[in-house]
Amino acid sequence: MHKKIAVVQSNYIPWKGYFDLIRSVDAFILYDDVQYTRSDWRNRNKIKTAQGEYWLSIPVKKKGRLGQLINEVEISTPGWAAAHWKTIEQSYRRAPYFAQMQAPIRALYEQAADLTHLTRINHLFIAGLCPLLGIHTPLYRSEDLGGVEGKNERLIHLCQALGAEHYLSGPAASHYLDEAAFAAQGITVSYMSYAGYPEYPQVYGDFQHAVSVIDLLFNTGADASAFMTRGAA
Secondary structure, eight states, X not given: OOSEEEEXXXXXXXXXXXXXXXXXXXXEEEOOSSBOOSSSSSSEEEEEXXXXXXXXXXXXXXXXXXXXXXXXXXXXXXXXXXHHHHHHHHHHTTSTTHHHHHHHHHHHHHHHTTOOBHXXXXXXXXXXXXXXXXXXXXXXXXXXXXXXXXXXXXXXXHHHHTTOSEEEEOGGGGGTOOHHHHHXXXXXXXXXXXXXXOOOOOSSSSOOSSSBHHHXXXXXXXXXXXXXXXXXX
C-alpha cells in the first residue's frame, strides 16, 4: 500500500519540479494512456547553451495520428539521441560536475537510441535520473493498472489500485478535480506548489528555473537535491 501518490503524464528529461513531485509521494504513476498533446513537454525540454536557452525535441510521428495516446507515439527519426547528447556535451562540458555526471546520463541516451516509443524513452530517463537525485520512489504505468471512464473516476481508480489515501496533484488540475468525489472514497487531495526553489550556480547568463533537471545535475552534482527543496535559503 502506498499512502500518497501522484499521477502525471511522462515528460522528456523533466525539470526539477517534476522530480520534486516524485520524491514527495510514496508512489508515482506515469499517466500515458491519455491523449498526446503537441508542442508540450512530452517530447521536448530546454537546456542552457552559450547561445541561450535551447529546445531539445524528440522527433515523433504526427501525420494522420490526431488523437493518438501518449503511449502510442512513435519516434520518427533515428539518430536523435546521439544528436541530443552531442548538444548536451557541447553545452555542459565546462559545468563543474559534468565529468561526474556524464557517464550515467550518456548511458541513458545510448539506451534510448534503440527505443521506438516516446513513453518508453521518457520512462527510461525518469527512472534513470531519479537515483542521481537521491529519489527512490517506485514508478508505475497507468496502462498496467486498468482504467475506467471519466477524468476524476480514472484518477480515483488509480489511487484505489495502489491503496492510496492521499492524492497529490499538480497545480493545474485544481480547476477540474472533484475533491468531493475523492473524499467519498476516503481519499484526500492536495496540490503541489513549485514556488520557492533556490537558485544554483548555472552556466551561461541569467538564472532560469524552467530547464531540464540535467542542468541542475551538471552544475551541482551530488548536491542537486538540496536545490529541489522549496523555501531553502
